[in-house]
Amino acid sequence: MTPAINLAKKQKVDYTVHQYDHDPANTNFGLEAAQVLVQDPSRVFKTLLFALNGDPKKLAVAIVPVAGMLDLKAAAKAAGGKKADMADPQIAEKTTGYIVGGISPLAQKKRLPTYLDASAEQFDTICVSAGRRGLEIELAPNDLLSLTRGSFAPIAKNANG
Numbered sequence: 001m002t003p004a005i006n007l008a009k010k011q012k013v014d015y016t017v018h019q020y021d022h023d024p025a026n027t028n029f030g031l032e033a034a035q036v037l038v039q040d041p042s043r044v045f046k047t048l049l050f051a052l053n054g055d056p057k058k059l060a061v062a063i064v065p066v067a068g069m070l071d072l073k074a075a076a077k078a079a080g081g082k083k084a085d086m087a088d089p090q091i092a093e094k095t096t097g098y099i100v101g102g103i104s105p106l107a108q109k110k111r112l113p114t115y116l117d118a119s120a121e122q123f124d125t126i127c128v129s130a131g132r133r134g135l136e137i138e139l140a141p142n143d144l145l146s147l148t149r150g151s152f153a154p155i156a157k158n159a160n161g
Contacts, residue, residue, distance in 0.1 A: 002104065002107075002130050002131030002132055002135065003097070003104075003106070003107035003131060004104035004105075004106035004107045004129070004130045004131040004137060005017060005130050005131070005137060006107065007106050007107040007147055008106065008137060008139060008143075008147065011146075011147060013139055013140070013143040013146070013147065014139065014140065014143070015137050015138060015139040015143075016125075016137070016138040016139075017130060017135065017136070017137055017138075018033075018037050018127065018135070018136040018137075018138060019134060019135050019136075020033070020036040020037060020134050020136075021036075021134060022101075022133040022134035027101070029046070029101035029102070029129075029133060030044060030045070030046035030066030031066050031067075033066070033127065033129075033136050034066055034067075034127075037127070037136065039127060041065060041066050041067035042065045042067050042068075042119065043065070043123050043125075043126050043127060044065065044066045044126070044127045044128075044136070045063045045064060045065055045066065045116070045117070045120065045126050045127065045128050046063070046064060046065075046066050046128075046129070047061060047062075047063055047103045047104060047105045047128060047129055048061070048062045048063075048064065048070050048086065048087075049061055049062070049086075049087035049091075049092040049095070049096070049103070049112070050062055050070065050072065050075050050076075050079075050084045050085065050086055050087055051084065051085050051086070051087045051088075051091075052076060052079055052081035052083070052084055053076075053081045053082055053083055054083065054085070056087065056088055056091055057091070058081075059087055059091070059092070059095055059112050060075070060079045060084075060112055060113040060114070060115065061105055061108070061112045061113065061114040061115065061148070061150070062075050062115050062117075062155050063105050063114070063115065063116045063117060063120070063128060063144070063150075064117045064155060064156040065117060065119055065120075065156055068117075068119075068156040068157055068158055069156065069157050069158075070086075070155060070156065070157075071154075071155055071156060071157040072084040072085065072086075074153070074154055074155045074156075074157075075115065075153075075155045078115045078151075078153035078154075078155055079113055079115065095108070095109065095110050095112070096108040096109060096110070097109035098129075098131050098132075099133070101129075101133045102129055102131055102132045102133040102134075102135070103129060103131075104128060104129045104130055104131040104137070105128055105129075105144065105148050105150070106128070106130075106131070106137070106144070106147055106148060107131070111148075111149070113150075114145075114148040114149065114150030114151075115150060115151060115152075115153040115155050116141060116144060116145055116148075116150055116151070116152055116153070117152075117153070117154065117155050117156040118152045118153060118154045118155075119156060120141040120144075120152070121141060121152060123141060124140060125138050125139060125140055125141075126138065126139070126140075126141055126144070128144065
């Protein structure tokens with residue numbers, strides 16, 4: 001069990017765990033999860049950390065479909081900042097307690113402002129990392145926001161621009 005799964009269990013939300021063998025050569029963790037689990041890539045979400053206004057320690061969490069990309073301008077606006085940059089991976093790992101490719105939005109070491117792309121509202125359930133490469137947790141978007149104290153925001157853009 002990971003902290004993410006333990007939190008969902010403790011808060012008694014409905015969830016399903018999906019486990020698969022992660023290919024160490026594959027660094028596109030989210031798309032790998034969607035393909036191996038035969039899920040629609042717009043229903044599988046990746047967890048990204050971003051830094052606000054040039055401060056590498058002022059972090060927030062973005063949860064976007066693996067089929068798309070984080071729109072940094074939109075993320076900054078959602079978080080009340082002027083500018084956003086991707087967080088340094090080492091700082092992200094230290095802050096969340098998870099390794100890159102297995103960062104779950106749930107039960108991070110430090111609670112951060114969390115934004116779930118508004119596209120998640122169209123689904124009954126979505127998949128996010130359960131805190132380890134090769135482990136996903138499927139739950140309702142509203143349950144995810146309740147567990148993270150997050151909010152919906154239009155923060156994703158199409159992978160093609």
